[in-house]
Amino acid sequence: MYRQGHLGVTLGIASAGTAYLLHRRFDQQKQRKTETFEKRLANRSPVVLKGIAAVATAGLVSGIVDYDLSLGLGHRTVTHSLATAEGLRHSVPRIGKRVADTLDTISKQWNIPFLREYVAPSIRENASLFGTAITSGIGLHGLGDIPTHGVGGSALQLLWPISSHSFTLGLVSSVSPQLNLLLYQVGVAVAVVSWATVLGRLIFSNDDWQKIRQPVTDIAGRVKGTFSIAKSELTEIIEALRAQKDVLMQRAGTNTRPRGNLGKGQALITDKSKWRHRKRQSLANAPSPANGRRDMILNRESPPHF
Ligand SMILES: [Zn+2]
Numbered sequence: 001m002y003r004q005g006h007l008g009v010t011l012g013i014a015s016a017g018t019a020y021l022l023h024r025r026f027d028q029q030k031q032r033k034t035e036t037f038e039k040r041l042a043n044r045s046p047v048v049l050k051g052i053a054a055v056a057t058a059g060l061v062s063g064i065v066d067y068d069l070s071l072g073l074g075h076r077t078v079t080h081s082l083a084t085a086e087g088l089r090h091s092v093p094r095i096g097k098r099v100a101d102t103l104d105t106i107s108k109q110w111n112i113p114f115l116r117e118y119v120a121p122s123i124r125e126n127a128s129l130f131g132t133a134i135t136s137g138i139g140l141h142g143l144g145d146i147p148t149h150g151v152g153g154s155a156l157q158l159l160w161p162i163s164s165h166s167f168t169l170g171l172v173s174s175v176s177p178q179l180n181l182l183l184y185q186v187g188v189a190v191a192v193v194s195w196a197t198v199l200g201r202l203i204f205s206n207d208d209w210q211k212i213r214q215p216v217t218d219i220a221g222r223v224k225g226t227f228s229i230a231k232s233e234l235t236e237i238i239e240a241l242r243a244q245k246d247v248l249m250q251r252a253g254t255n256t257r258p259r260g261n262l263g264k265g266q267a268l269i270t271d272k273s274k275w276r277h278r279k280r281q282s283l284a285n286a287p288s289p290a291n292g293r294r295d296m297i298l299n300r301e302s303p304p305h306f
Contacts, residue, residue, distance in 0.1 A: 001145055001183075002174075002175070002180045003063045004181065004183075005179065006062045006063060007059055007062065007063060007184060008180075009141075009183055010140040011187045011188060012186060012187030013140055013187075013190075014059070014136055014137075015190060015191035015195060018051040019051075019197055019198050022048060022201070025047065026206065029206070033207075035205060037203070040205065041202055048198055051198070053126075053133075057130060057134060057137065058134070058136045058137035059137065061137025062138070064079075065079045065137070065138060065141045066079075066141075067079075068080070074160075076157055076168075078160060079138070080138070080141065080142055080156055081159070081160040082139075082142075082159065083162070084138065084160075085134075086135065088131060088135055089131045089134070089135040092128075092131030092134060093131050096124065096126075097124060100127075103115045103116070104120050107120070142156065144183070145168065147171045147172055148170070148173065148174035149168065149170045149173050149174055156168045200212065
């Protein structure tokens with residue numbers, strides 16, 4: 001996959017996921033009826049900016065991952081590994097804490113209060129989110145690579161260094177310009193819509209947002225209702241068919257001559273091809289002159305209906 005395709009996948013999924021989390025957070029916030037737009041903007045914009053920074057980081061990482069080729073590392077190995085992703089998720093917050101502690105020391109020694117008061121606390125607060133964003137970037141890059149053939153048959157070694165097993169499905173070509181463009185366009189469209197709804201939460205109060213969202217909630221409710229009705233009806237049909245099957249099986253078990261000329265020890269044939277095969281055999285073994293006309297007989301007689 002080209003960087004364009006990866007960027008589309010990562011931006012689309014990361015934006016939709018982040019927007020969902022932000023919406024949930026805003027829904028839980030209690031608001032006073034008198035809350036002004038300025039107050040809401042001041043309350044909500046820091047977390048929105050963090051979300052944007054996290055998505056941007058994930059997009060950047062998703063693009064960097066394929067530089068393994070230029071670095072002389074095995075393609076789709078070290079940088080595409082789940083072990084690397086998980087390792088970074090754990091180590092980045094720890095490294096962040098160390099950096100913040102060092103900045104505190106430097107701040108005291110060189111008398112630069114700005115570092116201690118603003119930079120170090122900000123690193124401490126956001127290191128964990130930064131680690132998660134990096135891991136998401138690698139994970140979403142891998143998600144884009146899974147359906148592709150890879151370049152020169154190179155494998156996607158998600159379990160590197162434990163195993164070199166390829167997780168590439170080989171469904172589409174990773175170098176297809178149309179596919180890359182499509183993923184990019186769809187991803188960017190999803191990202192734009194997601195962030196537009198987040199912007200809506202800055203502009204409108206919770207009550208107003210509920211009213212704006214109502215038509216969408218109604219349609220979603222109706223679709224859900226239709227699905228549940230269809231599901232329960234389908235379950236009923238399946239249960240009825242099962243009951244019918246049980247009855248038929250029981251009859252087949254108790255009746256020794258359910259249909260046709262089944263002899264002793266012969267089971268009821270429930271498969272059309274088996275029936276034809278047995279019919280052919282019985283005709284071939286027949287000593288009568290039917291042998292000469294057996295194809296005619298075979299074609300004229302219709303098999304039992306199943
Ligand atoms: Zn890749």
